[in-house]
Amino acid sequence: MSDVIHLLPDSVANQIAAGEVIQRPASVLKELVENAIDAGAGFIQVVVKDAGRTLIQVTDDGKGMSETDARMAFERHATSKIKDAQDLFSIRTMGFRGEALASIAAVAQVELRSRREEDELGTFVEIAGSRVFKQESVQCAKGTTFMVKNLFFNVPARRRFLKSDSVEKNHLFNEFYRIVLVHPDVEFSFFDGDEEVYHLPASNLKVRIDQVFGNVKRKLNQQLLSIETETNLVNVKGFIGRPEFAQKTAPQYFFVNGRYMRHPYFHKAVMLAYNQLIQSTENPSYFIYFEVDPQTIDINIHPTKTEIKFENEQALWSILSATVKEALGKFNVVPSIDFDREGVPDIPLHRESEIISPPKTIFNPSYNPFGTSNYKRPQMEWESLYTGFENEKSKPEKFDENSYEAPESQVIQSKMNIEEEVTGGIYFQLKNRYIITSVKSGMLIIDQRRAHIRILFDQFMQEMQLKKGFSQQLLFPETWQLMPEDLLFFEQIKTDLHYVGFDFEKEESGSYKIKGIPAQIKGTESVIPLLSQMIEKVKTATGDAVAVIQERVALSLAVTAALPAGGQSLNNDEMTRLVEQLFACQAHNHTPDGKPVMSILTQEEIQKRFQ
Numbered sequence: 334m335s336d337v338i339h340l341l342p343d344s345v346a347n348q349i350a351a352g353e354v355i356q357r358p359a360s361v362l363k364e365l366v367e368n369a370i371d372a373g374a375g376f377i378q379v380v381v382k383d384a385g386r387t388l389i390q391v392t393d394d395g396k397g398m399s400e401t402d403a404r405m406a407f408e409r410h411a412t413s414k415i416k417d418a419q420d421l422f423s424i425r426t427m428g429f430r431g432e433a434l435a436s437i438a439a440v441a442q443v444e445l446r447s448r449r450e451e452d453e454l455g456t457f458v459e460i461a462g463s464r465v466f467k468q469e470s471v472q473c474a475k476g477t478t479f480m481v482k483n484l485f486f487n488v489p490a491r492r493r494f495l496k497s498d499s500v501e502k503n504h505l506f507n508e509f510y511r512i513v514l515v516h517p518d519v520e521f522s523f524f525d526g527d528e529e530v531y532h533l534p535a536s537n538l539k540v541r542i543d544q545v546f547g548n549v550k551r552k553l554n555q556q557l558l559s560i561e562t563e564t565n566l567v568n569v570k571g572f573i574g575r576p577e578f579a580q581k582t583a584p585q586y587f588f589v590n591g592r593y594m595r596h597p598y599f600h601k602a603v604m605l606a607y608n609q610l611i612q613s614t615e616n617p618s619y620f621i622y623f624e625v626d627p628q629t630i631d632i633n634i635h636p637t638k639t640e641i642k643f644e645n646e647q648a649l650w651s652i653l654s655a656t657v658k659e660a661l662g663k664f665n666v667v668p669s670i671d672f673d674r675e676g677v678p679d680i681p682l683h684r685e686s687e688i689i690s691p692p693k694t695i696f697n698p699s700y701n702p703f704g705t706s707n708y709k710r711p712q713m714e715w716e717s718l719y720t721g722f723e724n725e726k727s728k729p730e731k732f733d734e735n736s737y738e739a740p741e742s743q744v745i746q747s748k749m750n751i752e753e754e755v756t757g758g759i760y761f762q763l764k765n766r767y768i769i770t771s772v773k774s775g776m777l778i779i780d781q782r783r784a785h786i787r788i789l790f791d792q793f794m795q796e797m798q799l800k801k802g803f804s805q806q807l808l809f810p811e812t813w814q815l816m817p818e819d820l821l822f823f824e825q826i827k828t829d830l831h832y833v834g835f836d837f838e839k840e841e842s843g844s845y846k847i848k849g850i851p852a853q854i855k856g857t858e859s860v861i862p863l864l865s866q867m868i869e870k871v872k873t874a875t876g877d878a879v880a881v882i883q884e885r886v887a888l889s890l891a892v893t894a895a896l897p898a899g900g901q902s903l904n905n906d907e908m909t910r911l912v913e914q915l916f917a918c919q920a921h922n923h924t925p926d927g928k929p930v931m932s933i934l935t936q937e938e939i940q941k942r943f944q
C-alpha cells in the first residue's frame with residue numbers, strides 16, 4: 334500500500350486555524366484594532382456593515398508596512414513582534430502569534446492598503462480564501478487600512494452559526510470597549526453603517542470611561558472612586574463605582590498589562606468588598622487595571638481566551654481586595670468590632686525580595702483544613718466544629734504557629750486579632766444561642782448559628798475553589814430520582830457538589846445513588862430535600878452564573894449544616910473555636926445573605942442603663 338500521509342495545503346491549514354482565532358466579526362475587529370494599536374496609531378477608525386457580516390474596516394495612522402511586509406503579514410506565523418521563544422515571556426504588544434491576518438484572509442475577502450511615512454507609494458494587496466489576487470503600488474495615506482469583506486464567504490457552516498445582528502453588534506461593541514478602555518490616549522471612531530456611533534477623542538482614562546458608558550443624564554465619571562496601589566508584586570489602578578450607583582447590570586472590567594481579562598476569582602474579591610454596601614441583586618461598575626511583571630502571567634493559554642493565569646494569584650487577590658475596600662472606606666462603613674485596624678490595610682511598597690503578607694482572605698488556595706501533602710494540620714480540631722459539637726472531649730489546643738508550613742494562615746491572623754482584643758478568651762453562652770464576651774469597647778454578642786453559617790459558607794466556597802472537599806461515605810446510600818427537567822440544572826452543580834464532598838453514582842435507571850455527603854453535614858437525615866432545594870435555587874440564578882450558583886450551593890449547605898436554630902449548648906472550647914474561626918472569615922460581620930452575625934453593647938450604653 335502506498336503512503337497515505339500528506340501535508341495539507343496552506344489554504345486548508347489556515348482555514349482550520351481560523352476556526353480557532355476567528356469566530357465571529359468581533360474577532361476580526363479585535364485583531365485588526367489590536368494590530369493598529371501595536372502599529373502605534375494615534376487615530377483608529379472602525380467601520381462595520383451588517384453587524385460585520387459584509388464589512389469590517391479598520392484604518393489607522395500608524396507606522397504602515399513595506400511592500401514585502403504587506404505581503405508577508407498574511408503568512409502564518411509571520412510577525413514582527415517576537416523573534417524567539419524567550420520573547421514570549423516579556424510580551425508587551427497585543428499580538429505576537431502572527432496568525433490573525435492569515436486566519437482572516439483564509440475565511441474572508443481582504444483588501445489591504447498600507448504606506449510607511451518614508452515611502453512615496455503605498456502597497457495594495459487583495460487576498461481571499463488565502464489566495465493572493467492582486468498586489469500593486471497605490472497612492473494612500475500614511476498608515477494602514479484593512480477591509481474585511483464577506484466574512485466566512487467560503488465557510489457556509491460558520492456563516493450560519495452567526496447570531497442575529499443585534500447579538501453580533503453587541504460582540505463588536507464589547508471588543509471595541511475592551512480596547513478603547515486601555516488606550517484613552519488614542520482617538521477612536523466607530524461607524525455602524527453610515528452612522529458614527531462612537532467618537533472618542535484622545536483623553537484620560539476617567540473621561541474615556543465617561544465617553545463610552547456615560548450619557549447626557551448620567552455622568553459616569555462622577556460616580557467613580559479612583560483606586561491606586563503600588564506593591565512589588567503588582568500595581569493596581571483604575572476606578573470603581575460608588576456603591577449608591579450600583580445597578581442591575583454595570584460595566585465591569587479587568588485588564589492586565591493593557592489586555593482585557595476575565596477573572597471570576599478577582600471579581601469575587603471586588604464583590605466581597607461591596608458586600609453589605611449594595612443589595613445582592615445590584616452590581617457595582619469597575620474598571621481595574623493590573624500591571625505585573627509579564628513573566629508572572631501566562632497569556633498564552635489560548636488565542637481567543639480572556640482568562641489569564643497569575644503566578645501570585647492569592648496575594649493579588651488580597652491586594653485587590655484591600656485596595657477596593659480602602660477606596661470604599663469600608664472599614665468605616667461596615668459595622669466592625671473595634672479591632673485596632675486603623676482603617677487601612679498595610680500594603681508594603683516596593684520591598685525587595687519580601688513576600689507580601691496579605692490581609693485576611695476567604696479563599697486561601699494554599700490553605701486546606703483537610704491536609705495535603707505539603708500541609709500539616711493545625712493542632713486545632715477543625716472537624717469537631719462540623720460535627721455539631723458532639724465531641725465533648727476535644728481539648729483546648731494552643732495555636733502553634735510553627736506547625737504551619739503554609740506561609741500565611743487565616744487562623745493565625747485571626748488569632749492575633751482576637752488575642753489583642755478579646756480579653757481573656759472567656760466566653761459566656763446565653764440561652765444556648767448567643768456567645769458573649771468582653772471586647773475593648775464593651776460587650777460583644779455573637780449569634781452562634783449565624784457565625785457558624787458564615788464559617789461553613791466560607792469553607793464550602795473554599796472547597797469549591799480548591800476543588801477538594803471532605804466526604805463521608807454513607808452506610809446506606811440514598812437513591813435520588815430526579816425530574817427530567819431538573820437534570821440540566823443538576824448537571825450545572827454536580828461538579829461543585831462533588832468538590833464539597835458529595836459522591837454520586839448514576840444508575841442505569843437514570844436515577845442517582847448518593848454514596849457520600851459533605852463531612853460537615855450530619856448523616857442521619859436524607860439530603861434529598863437539600864439537593865432539591867439547591868436545584869430550585871440554581872433555576873433562578875442569573876448574572877455571573879458560576880459564582881452565583883456556587884454561592885447558592887454553599888449557602889444551602891451551610892444553613893443545613895450549621896448549629897440548629899433552636900440553640901445548642903457549647904462549652905468554652907467550642908465557643909473559643911467558633912469565635913476564632915469566625916474572625917478568620919473576612920466578612921465576619923454578616924452572614925452570606927446579609928444578616929448581622931454580631932453586635933456590640935458599648936460601655937456607654939451599659940453605663941447609661943445604670944444612671
Ligand code: ADP
Pocket residue numbers: 364368369372393395396397398406407411412413414427428429430431432433434435477
Ligand atoms: P501579530 O499581530 O500576532 O504579529 P498578525 O497576523 O495580526 O500577527 O499581523 C502580522 C504582522 O503584520 C504584524 O506582526 C505586523 O508586523 C503587521 N501588521 C498587521 N497589522 C498592521 C498595521 N495595522 N500596521 C502595521 N503593521 C501591521
Ligand code: MG
Pocket residue numbers: 364367368427428429431433434
Ligand atoms: Mg495581530
